[in-house]
Amino acid sequence: LRFIKKTLKNHAEEVVTLHKGTPMTLKAVFQSMNLSTYDLTVDMLDVHADRNTFHRFDKFNAKYNPIGESRLREVFLKTDNYMNGKYFAGIIKEVASDLEESKYQNAELRLSIYGKSPGEWAKLAKWAIQYNVYSDNVRWLIQIPRLYDIFKSNKIMNKFQEFLSNIFLPLFQVTNDPNSNIELHKFLTHVIGFDSVDDESKPENPMMDVESKSPEEWDDEENPPYAYYLYYMYANITVLNHFRKEQGLNTFVLRP
Numbered sequence: 001l002r003f004i005k006k007t008l009k010n011h012a013e014e015v016v017t018l019h020k021g022t023p024m025t026l027k028a029v030f031q032s033m034n035l036s037t038y039d040l041t042v043d044m045l046d047v048h049a050d051r052n053t054f055h056r057f058d059k060f061n062a063k064y065n066p067i068g069e070s071r072l073r074e075v076f077l078k079t080d081n082y083m084n085g086k087y088f089a090g091i092i093k094e095v096a097s098d099l100e101e102s103k104y105q106n107a108e109l110r111l112s113i114y115g116k117s118p119g120e121w122a123k124l125a126k127w128a129i130q131y132n133v134y135s136d137n138v139r140w141l142i143q144i145p146r147l148y149d150i151f152k153s154n155k156i157m158n159k160f161q162e163f164l165s166n167i168f169l170p171l172f173q174v175t176n177d178p179n180s181n182i183e184l185h186k187f188l189t190h191v192i193g194f195d196s197v198d199d200e201s202k203p204e205n206p207m208m209d210v211e212s213k214s215p216e217e218w219d220d221e222e223n224p225p226y227a228y229y230l231y232y233m234y235a236n237i238t239v240l241n242h243f244r245k246e247q248g249l250n251t252f253v254l255r256p
Helices: 001-009 026-030 059-064 070-076 086-102 119-130 149-154 161-176 178-188 227-246
Strands: 013-020 024-025 105-112 138-145 192-196
Touching: 001 026, 001 070, 001 086, 001 161, 013 026, 013 070, 013 161, 024 026, 026 070, 086 105, 086 138, 119 178, 149 161, 161 178, 161 227, 192 227
Parallel strands: 105 138, 138 192
Antiparallel strands: 013 024
């Protein structure tokens, strides 16, 4: 809340997003929602976790949108937006400096990789290095939402293997040759592991056996079961860890 108010006061005229192709300033974004800094309260932001949050995935997801506005999430909480994640980095740096000041508090923050395209890692690392979000008191965990079915239905990919390759191939390449992307190489030294995230209450057929299709063959419209996702994440991370260990680099945990 403090950050939003401060930014509105000092950077009202900064262009923060495109709306139907037209640039919008921060002031215009708030005007379009009929809001001023005076109206904003913590309760109104509605991003704090309550009892319902952990039983209902839709409510949990909605908490990521300040005041229920996805546009505010895009402006303030995304690394990949019109301003290349400038405000998100600003918030993180303020949180990190509070942690450093209190000395004995550490945070493990999550950033998302979606597996939508192989360029995501380079983009994320570029953001982290450009804004120097590094802190001794912060470690990063990468969360991977189980979105293959969404990508499939939008014709972004055809097989589950493409999803896996987009996530892991860039990591094998940069482990093999750190100079191929020095920003990603540096960023990965502060990543401790991976998390698999989505709606765990969705009904699914959990069977995974000898008959299950391999990722190269999996071209079904529906998502593979949770166990399938985890197995292939685990298998890739294990091989990657052996490879990184041989190169004298840090390794990753799987903590879904």
